[in-house]
Amino acid sequence: MSKFVNIDGIRETSIVDFLARLGHHPARSSGVELFYRSMLREENTASLTVNEQMGVWFDHGGSNQSGIKGGNIIDLAMSYWYPATFYEVIQKISDVMDIPLREATGSYQREKRQQIARVSEPHYTINEIKEIGSHPAIVQYLQSRGILEQARGRMMEVHYSFERGPNEGKKFFSAGWQNELGSWELRNKIGQTDFKACLGRKSISFIAGDPEKLSIFEGYMDYLSWLRDNPQSTDSIIVLNSVNLLDTAIERSAGYREINIYFDRDKAGYAALVKFRQELPHGTDRSGVYQEYKDYNEMQLARPRSRLPWEPDHIFENNEPSLRR
Structure with missing residues (x-):
């Protein structure tokens, strides 16, 4: 393979489609996350998650031989075919997904060389950060978790949208807090399912x-x-x-x-x-x-909750359909 290839088509490839062609299918789903039994190591409980909207994966269950715990489709393939080289892995993805590779020349090569040490551009936009209390659905979600008052000043409302992918242009919101890298850890509820995601790189x-x-x-x-x-x-x-x-x-x-x-x-x-x-x-x-x-x-949450005099019975059950991102 040529030393410099145009891999834009590889990066845009669906991780779910890629895994399906390799014979791996989700065991369950939670919100926008799909849970797989890890194909990178042995496990009985599905703990490798794929967020198709964001084009990322993360293995919550433990390390594998490659030491890579998450990232984009190329990171996944590098783990899957470890210890193959980067260029061997790109060729394997190309073969599996029937994506033709073409040599990158001229200005394309120069541009890519300049990007080697840079983090990939995110394909999401954080539109607004607000104090807790602005959106009733987030307030109610935090109430349902029993930590609304503690969340004030420690969590924020994160409003975001995607620039490409199946949810391009759509706007979402979740409760969130920042990790050490400045990325936003997100939580909300969709129907009966807790939604979990991270905008950016995971960290403590x-x-x-x-x-x-x-x-x-x-x-x-x-x-x-x-x-x-x-x-x-x-x-x-x-x-x-x-x-x-x-x-x-x-x-x-x-x-x-x-x-x-x-x-x-x-x-x-x-x-x-x-x-x-x-x-x-x-x-x-x-x-x-x-x-x-x-x-x-x-x-x-198992503790008896004292209902205030003005609150109707079963307040959370009656309003469950409104708990959307």
Whole structure:
């Protein structure tokens, strides 16, 4: 293969179509995310997600031989055909998808050389960031998770749209918070399904506080649920945003004298706890606080809710259809 090829057609290829041609199909869906049993390693529970709208994938269940945990279709193919070279992988994608490759010459080559060290341009636009309270559907979603008051000032309403793909030009909104890279982690509800996505690159979220005391959570909703029970806490906070980011969290946690760990009470959460304590034995498992539940937020939602005098019965059930992105 020529050293320089035009791979624009490769980048625009549907990851779902690509996987289907390789014989891999989603086991289930949640909102706009499709869940696959990872084809990069052995697993029984589908934990590799594909967001077709954004053209990205992420493997939440663990590492593979390539060390690549997510990205675009080329990243996926590099993992799938590891340790093939970049140009071998491009040729394989071309063969699978019947996409002709043509040599890039002249100005195209010069332009691509200049882009080698640059991050790919996102194909979404963040149109507006608003305080929580502007959109009733987001308010109601956060109420349904029991953390509306804690979300104020800690989450924002993120209004965004896509510049290409099946949802080109359509506008969406979700509750969101930023991770350490400045990307927006999104949460909302579509019908009965919780919507999860990230606009940009995944990373942990860190909130500075007490330089000696740290509390660490898998999810942001669990952190806000804990904050509801501990409103006076000054702990520093780490939210993984994905158990795949555990190594980063361990590195950031090393300097704290006291570490309280609030991971999910499931297989992935237990594995993360074991690995964390292997590296930092002084970390304390605090999941016994919600020992009958999967996580802190689930425990909070199981508590009886005091209905205010002016609220109608079954307020959330009556308004469920309005919970849209």
